Amino acid sequence: MKTKEKEDKNTEQAILEAAEKEFLEKGYVLSKTTDIARAAGVTHAMLHYYFRTKDNLFNKVFIKKTEVAASSFGNILDQDLPFTEKMSKFIESHFDFIAANPRLPFFILNELLSNPERLKEFKKIFTPLIASVIVKMDNLIHQEVSAGNIRPVSGYNILLDIVTLNASLFILKPILQDNVFEKYREKTQDFLIQRKKEHVQLILDHLKL
Incomplete structure (x- = not known):
């Protein structure tokens, strides 16, 4: 170069x-x-x-974050792994991404609520990326349902469950700061590891027949 x-x-x-x-x-x-x-x-x-402009710079940052997140999750669904292992890795990957970017969920939520026009911009960027993940999730779940391994559920709903469960912990962090996170300051990493395991188990239990 x-x-x-x-x-x-x-x-x-x-x-x-x-x-x-x-x-x-x-x-x-x-x-x-x-x-x-x-x-x-x-x-x-x-x-x-x-x-x-400031808008151009902001959009560059947002696009970068959403593309990294969506592509990494989508790639996990393409891996040749048993269903339970694949779903576990997917949930863990999303959790780890938010843990590495803890301000991101609250930041996005705040921007969407304070600026309705930006919601339109976000949808243009976010919708195609997430749509491809939902298609992969639907196909994966359909195979497992057909095999009698899990109950019928849409990929959209499962993805929504995963995102909501993982993101809510970090959105609530400012509220919990003086309680949970501060109380276990020295054990924060252990706390997050345990929460991640519980989130995986909650989703997998939700899929059981």
Whole structure:
């Protein structure tokens, strides 16, 4: 890769990383491109050169997050594994993704509630990605139902159960901060590991005949 192209890629990446941190911590409205530029170690003019507007930068960050999440989950459903193991890995992967990005669920929820117009933008990005995952989930469940291994249920409902169960823990984290998370500060990792196991078991039990 040519030196100029490499420099451009590095600069873009630095800006995106700084923007992601800024947006997740402060939300879209309170985030400032001047602060993002400062954190990325570039001038405000350079940020404008690479991304033009705050909206463009915000959408880049959101697209990146949703694509990484959706593609990683979809790939798990393509793996040649027994049904129970495949579902377990799917649930765990989603849980781990949110645990690595704990501010993301609340951030997205807050943006959707405070800006109805952004909901339309999110749907354009999110719907095609999730639709492909639902199709794979439907096919997988249909095979297991036909074999008499699980009860009939739609892939959409199972995906909704998984997302709701995993995301709700981290959405509620600010409320639980002085209780659960603070009380077990030294054992937070053990607490999360246990919760992840319980979420897997809850979904698998829900699918049993």
